[in-house]
Amino acid sequence: MTTPRDRLLDAAGELFYREGVGVGVDALCKAAGVSKRSMYLLFDSKDELIAASLDRRAPDYDAVLLPPDGGTPRERVLHVFRAQDDLTRRPTYRGCPLVATATELKDATHPANAVARRHKQALTDFFAAEARAAGVADPDTLAAQLTVVFDGASARAVVRAEPLSGLGVATATALLDAAGLT
């Protein structure tokens, strides 16, 4: 039995990603099968719900992108970009949810923006840990560069409305080679 809270977070995660944070509270509650009354008892405002739904969605997002245990640091890093490539093949792909939400909100102080910043940093931390394990000279810089490639690739897929077709993997590979992470 799912709780109203779970249904709200799930519906919000999907609707806000698919149609943007401009989706109305009425439509959202209808999709979740929850009354507005309950929604406003569970969340202080729509803005808090946006932030909470992004926070909820992020672990699933990580699970899709991050590699299972094992493999070389290089393979583990490239797994992220291969997984992203797969995501961009879906017709429902609308870019990285974290970046998309931050972009739409236009407000660095919005609670959802802190969520996006935190989870994006987690990806960078993963890259940095792999780079460090591989003995790269400047793991933090490489990690930041890989994150840039990740977000740039997702932006490209959105603007061109087509899959990446290996461009993200190729660009990440070039950076790994340049940093000596073989």
Add this chain to the structure above:
Amino acid sequence: MTTPRDRLLDAAGELFYREGVGVGVDALCKAAGVSKRSMYLLFDSKDELIAASLDRRAPDYDAVLLPPDGGTPRERVLHVFRAQDDLTRRPTYRGCPLVATATELKDATHPANAVARRHKQALTDFFAAEARAAGVADPDTLAAQLTVVFDGASARAVVRAEPLSGLGVATATALLDAAGLT
């Protein structure tokens, strides 16, 4: 004497970038000093105005990013990333207008998305021309990779709400080095 059309396009370009395409037609017309009647005589719909304002804004955007005549291909390419770095230092920076609009609209068939695609391709074409002039083996791939870095860097500045501090330039430099564009 500016025409109502010019005032509308200017106000739309600024407001839609600063606050998002959710800005209402009333607020927009008030900011432009144009009546709604005139707006709807000049444009078929708000969507058309979004597309037209993006198209209008793009040449100015190019002028800020692209280098003046002269210089080596490497310097000319890096000029773009240095200019971007400067843009991210402005507190009003909200990411690349083309990517931000495409991300907000969530609709690949929206007229503004075609505008974004076309102008983003123009930047890639610039990169490709420089790469070709430098005799790079695969200029189109390098150009696509540089565009990825450009858009990823702008996304980073938005999510982190801080300037790039050289990360875009450094990442582009690594790719230029890897491609042998010295």
Add this chain to the structure above:
DNA sequence: CCGACTGTAGACCGATCGGTTTCCTGTTCG
């Protein structure tokens, strides 16, 4: 002075916005 034209001001339309409130049904627990 006259009509034609341009453009602003703003009322108006039905729909929807975020948010609050009332009402009522179902369940649970003492």
Add this chain to the structure above:
DNA sequence: CGAACAGGAAACCGATCGGTCTACAGTCGG
């Protein structure tokens, strides 16, 4: 059984949405 409580349905609030339309002021060429 009955009081407490959770939660859905929906009315309601003032404001705003995209879009249309009327009314009127200003500026033309004749």
